[in-house]
Amino acid sequence: MNLKSIYTASENRYAAGDAMYARCGRSGVLLPRISLGLWQNFGYDTTYEKSRAITHYAFDNGITHFDLANNYGPPYGAAEEVFGRLMRDDFAPYRDELFISTKAGYDMWPGPYGNWGSRKYLFASLDQSLRRMNLDYVDLFYIHRYDPVTPLEETLQALVDIVRMGKALYVGISRWPLEALKVAYDYLTARDVPPLIYQGRLNLIDREPQEQGIVDFCRQKGIGFISFSPLAQGLLTDRYLNGIPEGSRMSRSGSLTADRLTPEMISYLQRLKDVADSRGETMSETALAWVLAQQGVTSVLAGASSVEQLRDNIKCIYSAPFAGGEL
Numbered sequence: 098m099n100l101k102s103i104y105t106a107s108e109n110r111y112a113a114g115d116a117m118y119a120r121c122g123r124s125g126v127l128l129p130r131i132s133l134g135l136w137q138n139f140g141y142d143t144t145y146e147k148s149r150a151i152t153h154y155a156f157d158n159g160i161t162h163f164d165l166a167n168n169y170g171p172p173y174g175a176a177e178e179v180f181g182r183l184m185r186d187d188f189a190p191y192r193d194e195l196f197i198s199t200k201a202g203y204d205m206w207p208g209p210y211g212n213w214g215s216r217k218y219l220f221a222s223l224d225q226s227l228r229r230m231n232l233d234y235v236d237l238f239y240i241h242r243y244d245p246v247t248p249l250e251e252t253l254q255a256l257v258d259i260v261r262m263g264k265a266l267y268v269g270i271s272r273w274p275l276e277a278l279k280v281a282y283d284y285l286t287a288r289d290v291p292p293l294i295y296q297g298r299l300n301l302i303d304r305e306p307q308e309q310g311i312v313d314f315c316r317q318k319g320i321g322f323i324s325f326s327p328l329a330q331g332l333l334t335d336r337y338l339n340g341i342p343e344g345s346r347m348s349r350s351g352s353l354t355a356d357r358l359t360p361e362m363i364s365y366l367q368r369l370k371d372v373a374d375s376r377g378e379t380m381s382e383t384a385l386a387w388v389l390a391q392q393g394v395t396s397v398l399a400g401a402s403s404v405e406q407l408r409d410n411i412k413c414i415y416s417a418p419f420a421g422g423e424l
């Protein structure tokens with residue numbers, strides 16, 4: 098082994114102290130206010146060294162929470178495999194300092210048992226995820242989406258049993274409508290496995306979890322809330338102020354399409370830039386800080402395609418409060 102490649106975490110990784118961590122609902126868990134999502138930039142379309150550098154920078158700066166899913170890649174499973182290699186190469190000595198989540202719920206393998214919310218799928222998928230990630234357990238296992246057909250009780254009992262078997266310490270709910278979330282809360286809590294956290298898309302231009310009462314419900318019940326795509330996949334940064342740059346997510350992946358850049362959106366982005374300038378911040382910093390300022394939000398689950406982006410984004414934990422109506 099090349100000795101230079103051995104990773105030792107920074108001794109200053111917890112220097113931000115209280116500014117960095119928030120209690121997740123009414124649980125015993127503290128999560129970093131900015132967490133790292135591995136949906137993109139951790140598949141086999143990215144070099145290992147680049148993915149590696151991003152995770153090193155994150156952990157060296159106190160980001161202890163990494164979020165995955167069975168189907169992150171490309172191809173499906175690749176992000177967990179890359180993360181498993183990182184665990185083996187770098188993070189094994191730090192396992193107890195990390196809070197690692199994965200999910201199942203979207204299409205993962207062919208046939209009737211590789212999708213949605215059956216007990217069969219969830220058990221098999223989590224076992225696969227653990228193998229790919231070189232882990233004995235995950236800290237948090239999510240049901241990734243609402244399945245309108247499988248009885249909710251089947252999905253929820255699978256989550257309870259997964260915790261009882263020690264394969265996950267906590268369970269979370271992602272993208273369920275409010276009424277189903279209420280059923281989940283009652284079912285899981287009655288079995289002493291209360292949902293730790295809800296994962297939903299909340300950002301300056303998509304406030305659905307607030308509008309639908311999900312964030313308020315979580316707050317009332319002591320469930321944490323983590324926002325995915327808090328930068329709207331990069332829209333709420335300076336990335337698209339002057340067109341679509343080569344290499345950006347909009348230029349290369351199907352998840353962020355050019356039709357989002359309407360004249361209204363461009364003028365909104367200009368306004369965001371003015372507000373960010375007046376606060377002495379970058380647009381991404383302001384956009385993330387706005388999400389963190391919303392009542393009931395535990396953490397933002399941000400993505401990054403470079404260390405520089407993460408360095409920029411992490412400053413959001415120190416942002417000033419917002420004056421009403423600023424954005």
Ligand SMILES: NC(=O)c1ccc[n+]([C@@H]2O[C@H](COP(=O)([O-])OP(=O)(O)OC[C@H]3O[C@@H](n4cnc5c(N)ncnc54)[C@H](OP(=O)(O)O)[C@@H]3O)[C@@H](O)[C@H]2O)c1
Binds near residue numbers: 137272328345409
């Ligand atoms: N539960 C769910 O269903 C669900 C769905 C989606 C995501 N998620 C989770 O949420 C995580 C984050 O999602 P996301 O990647 O869409 O988050 P995001 O933070 O909204 O977008 C991240 C992307 O924005 C761009 N970016 C970030 N910082 C920037 C900066 N400072 N300046 C310019 N551009 C910047 C980068 O894209 P480029 O550089 O490539 O342009 C980066 O990959 C995922 O990894 C996943 O863990 C969950």
